[in-house]
Amino acid sequence: MDRDFENENNDILPFKTSSSKDKAAAKIWVTASGKGGVGKTFVSSSLGITLSKLGHSVVIVDLDLSGANIHTVMGVKPSHMNIRHYFEGVKTLQELVIPTQHSNLSYVQGFWDSWSPIDFTMEQIQALIPQLHGLRADYVIVDLGAGALEPHLELFKAADEKFLVTSPEPTSIEKTYRFIEAFVCHTLKQDSTPESYGNMISTLRSHRQRTLGKPFSFRSFLKEETGLNYDFFESLTAKPVRLIVNSCRYQNHSELGYGIKSVCNKYYDLSIDFAGAIDFDNAVWQSVKGREHVLFAQPFTGLAGQFLTTCKQLIDPEELRAVV
Template identity: 70%
Template sequence: MERDFDTTKDVVTNEVKAKKSAQAKADAQLWVVASGKGGVGKTFVTTSLGLTLSKLGHSVVIVDLDLSGANVHTSLGANPSHMNIRHYFEGAKSLQELVIPTTYPRLSYVQGFWDSWTPTDFSYNQIQNLIPELKKLRADYVLVDLGAGALEAHLNLFKTADEKILVTSPEPTSIEKTYRFIEAYMCHSLKENAAPDAFGNMITTLRDHRQRTLSKPFSFKSYLKEQTGISYTFFEALSQKPVRLVVNSCRSQANAELGHSIKSVCHKYYDLGIDFTASINYDNAVWQSVKSRTPALVAQPFTPLAGQFLNSCKHLIDPEELRAVV
């Protein structure tokens, strides 16, 4: 009996070791945070998600890819580093070598372009080479803070993410740019598997639809099904991993419910399903935290704001993997 027990124990121990080894070799989950325009709090949302995931016991690396204004370090209360992601693109350092620890347990970051005095943009090949390197970083989650707008490089990275998080604010200019980003993302994704003529006709039809010059009601998905030369399986794939919409800086109940309206519009006009993940309250503690160089969720960890990010993370990650908040 003792031998049988010992054998069983050894088998269980080996299974646990094998499971831990597999988990250690698994790629990091890649979350990409984007926005249609600047000034909507995208970096605040990214760093707050990172802090919350780290409090849940997960290791996190935030990668700053905002070419126009890299400030993840500012949001985390850190000084700019002389080592930044430029050194990766120039081949001087590996991406892992550029990971900088923070004072917060399990949370690190990669400094964005801080010392670039000339216009910088990513090429298609640079992004394609970067994606596997992001997933190889030693972390459970890698969060990428993109620059604002629907640039091709942004859309390439957004498309490959395990979680695609789109941040907007309740202002009309931001809402408009959010719709434009979604449209650009759809067209960019469909272009890969479309014949040039069919894709050109699709763009013309979408433009006519926006200008309300079509002679009959328009369903984007139905239109694609009727066409040859365009694959519409994009919609099925997106239903498995939808765009996650976050409405930031909500000052009223109407603001907080805006995500439902955007979701409804996307379904009505594009037959596109998106997920309204969270509405985040406007809080004076946010701009005060930047001034004090202490993240709002650290300075005031028990506010409704912190609870909203906690609920968002619980919504996005596997509930079975949740650990006690520390």
């Protein structure tokens, strides 16, 4: 049975429903960053647009508490209905999905009408995850706020694909490492006793301050201190953190991801994936000013090709290899 849905202009749009038996659960792609200002929202929207152009239904969910602006990047007016209504129990998450003028692409408006501090609890995030999987879409792109807050890390951990966005600036690179460290610790915390977890944090701090008396292996440390064989590192090899370096101006910027990948492997025994480098392009901010996303305004730009390659590597690598 079809339902009607009201968009941000109060137009009544047809919206098809389907039972959970009719389709597989939506895949969740989460984009995060160690600090703000690295272009995380641009990456989130670009991944969503690219997947929609490939024929997949996509919902972009804005969970940036510090400044929801997916609607701005997408060039649409803010809706009077937003995700606040889900957390207040007024609407279901599906009822907050707003279609765009572009085929296969919808979004959930983030908090933009709150003038007091907002925060998520772990319980709220854990309850949200199955709701995200249940949205009527092939892919759900979640745009998180900046920083390694515990609710961010919990949602990042649950994602089918985890994108960590950085830029070539030193402050961004440093915060990227801190986010990765926090993610490792958060994931291990659920299987640790308070004593062993505290010891792990203390050892990591000593490692950072270069006060350990011998070379440090995070994986070996966990086994020696707890006697447990964690599968954390093996599972992240299957579903690794995908690093995206945004706003690359020079060749060494484009190669930065390989350096970060090497450091994570050497110091944390952690394998991450360098998903790609995105070039700096003045057309990005110009398109936001013109209220039309650059991938729609300039569909044949080099940026479009870079996001297309990244998406196809994840959803259809065999086809990409055939083309290459």
